[in-house]
Amino acid sequence: MASFHHRWSLTFFFVFATLAPIDQANAGGYSTPSVAFKATPWKLAHATFYGDETARETMGGACGYGNLFNSGYGTDTAALSSVLYSNGYSCGQCYQIKCTQSKDCYSTIVTVTATNLCPPNWSQNTDHGGWCNPPRTHFDMAKPAFMKIAQWKAGIVPVSYRRVPCVIKGGIKFSFQGNGYWLLVYVMNVGGGGDVASMWVKGTKTNWLSMSHNWGASYQAFATLSGQALSFKLTSYTSHETIIATNVAPSNWHVGMTYQANVNFH
DSSP states (O other), X not given: OOOOSOOOOSOSTTXXXXXXXXXXXXXXXXXXXXXXXOOOOOEEEEEXXXXXXXXXXXXXXXTOOOSTTTTTOTTOXXXXXXXXXXXXXXXXXXXXXXXXXXXXXXXXXXXXXXXXXXXXXXXXXXXXXXXXXXXXOEEEEEXXXXXTTXXXXXXXXXXXEEEEOBOOOSSOEEEEEEETTEEEEEEESOOBTOOOSXXXXXXXXXXXXXXXXXXXXXXXXXXXXXXXXXXXXXXXXTTOOXXXXXXXXXXXXXXXXXXXXXXXXX
C-alpha cells in the first residue's frame, strides 16, 4: 500500500542522514532512585503502513535517528499521529501492537519503536484517508512490522496497543552534529520509557549547561565545548528519572561521531 502521508525528512540544513561508528568511551554515571517503567493498559487505535518490505522509506524521519539499521531500531518501527507524537517528546517510546476485530488479523503481537511523525492530511476525512488527523490515535507502521500483525492488503486495521518498557542493550548513545560553537546531539538507544524530556551538557571547563529541545530526539547547546570531555544529564519524559553520564565523549570528540555511555533509564 503506497503511503498517502507527506513525511518529514532529514533534509534540514542541520541534519546529516548517516551516523558514524560508535566510539565506546569509558563513561561513568549516576541515576536518581526511581521505579522502573512498567507496561500501560491496552487501548484501542488503528494502524496502516508505509513504504515497502525493505523499509527503505522509513529511514530518517521526524525523530532524527537517521539510518534505522545503523542506529539499532531496524524495521519494527512506526510513525505516530500527532496526538501520540507530542512534538517529538515521544520519540524512542516502545509500543506493543496487536491486530483486532478484522478477518485480516494475525495473532502476533509486535513491539515497535516510535521513530517518525505521521502528520495530518487535512485534504482527507479522518475516516477516509486522514487517518493521522487529530484527534485520532494512529500508528503508521513500517511495512515489515505491519505484516507481522495483519495481511498487508487490508491497508488499515483496528489494533490494541500499549506502552511497554524499551528493552535496550548497553547505554544511551549520543550522536554529535553541529560545529565548534553549536553542539547538536541526537539521543538514541534509550531504555525504560524510551524518551527524553530535558538534557544538560557539562564540559571539563564549564558548569552544567541547559540544552534546548531542537526537534524529534535532538537537543542543542550554543556554547564553545571543543577540546573538553563532555558529560550529559538527562531526565525521562515518562518517568521523570534523571541520570548523569559522565565523560561520555573524550576531549578530542568530533562532529559526526556517536558516543555511548554505560548508563540508561530503567
